[in-house]
Structure formats: structure tokens, C-alpha cells
Amino acid sequence: MTEPTGLAADKLRLGYDRDIVIDRLTMEVKAGQVTTLIGPNGCGKSTLLNGLARLLKPQGGTVHLNGQAIHDMDTKHLARMLGVLSQSPATPEGLTVYELVAQGRYPHQRFFQQWSAHDEAECEEAIAATHMTEFAERRIETLSGGQRQRAWIAMALAQRTPILLLDEPTTYLDVGYQLEVLELITRLHHERSMTIVMVLHDINHAARYSDHLVVLKEGNIVACGSPDEVVTEQLLADVFRVEAAILRDPNTGTPLCVPYRTIESTRKDCLGRC
Amino acid sequence: MTTHADTSPSTVRPPWVVIRLRRLSFRVDRRVPLAVTLLVLVLLVLLVVSVSYGDYNISPLDVIRATVGLETSDPNDRLVVRSIRLPRILVSLLVGVALAVSGIIMQGVTRNDLADPGLLGVNAGAGAVVVSYLVFASEPNNAVVPWLAFAGALGVSMLSYVLAWRGGISQLRLVLVGVGLASLGSSVISFLLTRLQIDRAQDALIWLTGSVYGSQWGDVRQLVTWLLVLLPAVVLLARELNALSLGDLPATSLGMRIGLKRLLLIAASAGFAAITVTVAGTIAFVGFVAPHIARRLVGPSHEGLLITGVLVGAIIMVGADLASRWVIAPAQLPIGVTTALIGAPYFAYLLLRRTR
16 A cells, blocks of 8 residues: 555646636645635636546646546545535435435445445444534524534545545634634544645635645645745735735734735825825 | 433434345335335225226225136126226326336436426427327328337437537536427427327327326336336436435535436436326326425435335326316316326425425
8 A cells, every 4th residue: 555645736727618727737735734725716726626626627637646647536436535525515405414414425335235334333423523413313404504514514524535625614604603614624634634625715714724825826826835934915915915914813823814905005095195 | 402411422313224134235214114105005095996986886895806816796897997997097107106206316317306307308309209290191000109209208308418418417508408499399299280180180189188098908018118127227326316416516526427327317217208208198297296295205315215206106196097087077187187287286386485
């Protein structure tokens, strides 16, 4: 067995029909770390995540997992190594939390092995890990946004993959639920030593909950490294067009950005004065 | 939440009954055994009542005796039961089974619970081909009609799939193309009907509305043969339907080859719908209503949904056939009219409930 070298993109070209969003992008996901993709709207971060997750077929280049091109791999085999949570998926009416979580066992099952004792144990554990035990028999449509998101994460956990990709897991949640989901992800990362790749909108959340940040702008990686290295006043101006101050979080020591105004309004002010 | 304190992880119970034999394991929703038992009982009672009822009534006991091949008090009863009433009622039952399966697949694949087996133009395809044949053939041969219907049904539904293909299948595009082809087909049918001689037009119209009148044992055999081929395929694909109904992205990330599986499922759904069209013409709403009722009974997991839906479809069709013979007796309604009378209000009710 070779050591897992994680997930890597090599000269990746991604797009939708003729719109190329990402071209010749090369990156490596560090095994056992939390990597977060950030960038302004339309920068291609979700596209990249979908490419890494083989939900989007590359128009050029490859995505490797442990040295193998993922698009050549057996799909069920891949699904046992790499779990994905897409953006706010809708569930069929009447589906209960337990039934949804049990779907995570699909890549481990066959027609003649539909529900082993092991499947059951994995589901129970995934439900317990996401604190969904008391909701296990509830229908998904009766849950709050945060509970719903936890149910989907539980499904991805039941898949029991060493790598988990999450596309904006906190979108549409209020701040309490956002932290709940991020804390859950961090805990899972520690307890199960999972490699996590996610897309986040909030730079402060990204800085606080990640080991590694990858910043995208117009389909290119413009910066990557630890939150300390990446989150700078210059970067916020260049990538997000905002003038911001970078403070230190007094509790965690991670960088904290306070955006003041857009660069455009700064320029206008200057022109007015001159 | 009072349950919070006394709920520990070990109390989580899967919502299904599991059968395990060494390394093999199968599962079905907890509600299924009871639902299936009750539905089977309802179906059996309905079958006996339905066979008893007719131009003259036969006692239920004689119906059972005749069916299993025992002597009846009046020898004629046996003949009536076995060669006239049973084939027709069994055709209704089997058509109900096929329509229910077709509808469950179509609703699962399109993730739209208002979908129906005719969605991809199955009925319109069969109708257009058969009516064209009646118009253009100098001496139409009735034996050819079922095969033409089958070819038209399968052909048009596959054409929808091909036309909706653009490097992949989007559910919305598939539905739109299907609806387009279906209305094209109905226009062709309407136009051709105006060109048809009046007696032939009448036959064509009855067939288009759906009718099990004059069904023979040959029809029963045909249906059974096809169902024996297609049903195992669908049972094998039930787990795929579960994953697919979560959506394309989740299904892909679970390791499913969605393009291939969806094509197989759509072909199977079209196949089921096509055989019903072949034997009984276009029967509306059963394939749409049966999955709904089954989902109410046993939830959305397809293993249980298929078994339950099949029974619900059978009950609806046998019931509709009985009603068709009874409402305006001694005359009969085409069964397609009866199912539409039951189905259309249900459809409206669902739409209203949804828009509220």
C-alpha cells in the first residue's frame, strides 16, 4: 500500500460548455488538513471544488487521488475514499434523517448486501457524531436549516471516507448554525483525522477554522498558505476590492479582518480631494 | 423537547425490517409488511367481487370454485368466469401493476412527483403510430396494432431522451422535450382522426381513451411475459432509484454512474408504459396516483414503494374496471374515462395543496 498523498489537481481545466472558468490550475490538498477555498463571487471556487469532487468533468488536465486519475477510477471505489456535500441539496418529500444518512452506505453495499450490521453501526455513529440522534426519525422537511445541514453531513460521514469536500456548508444559516456546522467539521477532522476541503464565504471563519487557505481570483490561485500568511490587507484589496484592517483575534490568535469600504469608493474620495 | 434527556445513541432504530442470512442482507421499510398484507386482502376481496358482478351475478363461492377449477352449481358460471370475466379483470390488474411501476420510476428519475408515465410522450407516440396505421393501411390488421403501439411508445420516449441529451441529461430539459413531443403527438393524432372513416375513427378513439373490453387470455399472457422480464430489472435498480432521487450531485458523489442507470431506468419505465398501451390503450392517471398513495403508506424508499405501489396500482385498476361496468350498466364506460374521473380531481387536489 502506498501512503495516501491526498488529492491533487494537475493543469486542470474546468468549465460549463464553452465557458472556461478555470484553466491550467495545479494544486495539492494536504493530507490530514483543513483546506478552505476562498475568493470573490464567480472566482471559480465552487467550480474547483466540484472538479476535485469529480462532479464536474475536466475539459483538460486531471485530478489525482493517491496518484490515480479520479475520472478513470471505479465510481464506487472512489466514493469510498472521497465524500462530497454539495450546496443545499433538496430531499424527496417524506424522507427521514435516518433514511438519508443510510444513503451514505450506498458505495459499501450491493444488491445482496443491503444492510449489514456494520452499515447500521456506521449510521448510528454518524448520527451520534452530528448530534442528530433525537431527530433520527424526523422527516427532513420538518427540520431547521442547521439540522438539515447536519443531516447531510451525517450522510457524508456514514460514507466513511478519509476525505470530505464541502461546498459552502454554512450558506443560508444564521451565525449560530454557521458556528455549529464549522465546529462539527473541526471536531470530525480531529476525531476521524479526515482531510477536509471546503468552500467558505466568510474570510474570518475561513481563517479561524482552516489549516490552509487557497485564494482564487478569476479562476487562478493568487495566494495559498496558512491563514496568517494569506489574510493580509494587500490581499483583501487585490482580491476582494475592500479596504480592511487586519486584527488579531484575542482568543484564538487567528487573523481577523474588518472590512471598511470598497476600493472604488476610496478612489472616488481621493479624486474628490484632488 | 422532552425526548432529549432519555434518548441515547443506542436507541436509534433503522426504519426498516432487515433480513440477514450470513453475509446476505435485505431490507424493507417497517410499514411494508402490514401495508402489503392489507393491500393483498383488499385486492383479493375486490377481485372476487369484481368477478361476481356482471350482466348476471355469480356467487362469490362459485367464483372461487370456478377460478381454481372446481365444479360450480351452474356449469355456465365456470365458462363465464374463466373465459370472459377473468381475462379482462386480470388484464386490468396487470396493467395497473405496470402503470404503477412505470410511474414510480418516472417520478423517482425526474424527482418530480407530478410526473406520470406518459411524460416522455409514450402515449402520444403509441397513439400517433397506431392512428397513422389505421389511416394509411388499406386493410388494417388488428394483430399488428399492439406491436406498432409498442414501437411508437418506446420510440418516442427514447427520442425524448436523445433530443434532451447535451453532453448529459438535465431533468428539466428532459421533461420539456417530453411535453413537447407529447403535444406534437396529440396534434398528429387529432389531425389524422379527421381523415379517418367514421367507424375506424370510433375504434381508434376508444383505444385512445383506454379500454380493457374484450381482453383475452392472450393479452394476459403477453402482459405476464413482459412483467416477468422487466420487474426483476427494476427490483435490482431500486437502490439506484433511492440514490437518484436525492439529485444528480449527491447520487454521483455516492458513486453511482447516473448517466447509465438513468437511461436504464427510463427505458424500463417506457417499456412498462408501452406494454400497457399495447394491451389496453392509453389509460390516464393510474401511473401518477398509485405512487402517491404508496408513498403515503410506506414512505419514499423504493424497495417498499415498488411492492406497495404495484398492489395499489392493481387495486385502482380492478376497482376502476368494476366501476366502469357498474356506473351506467348495462352499458360500460371505457376504463380510461373512469381512471380520469378518479385521477383528475386528485391531481387538482395535489396542485392546490402545493400552491397554498
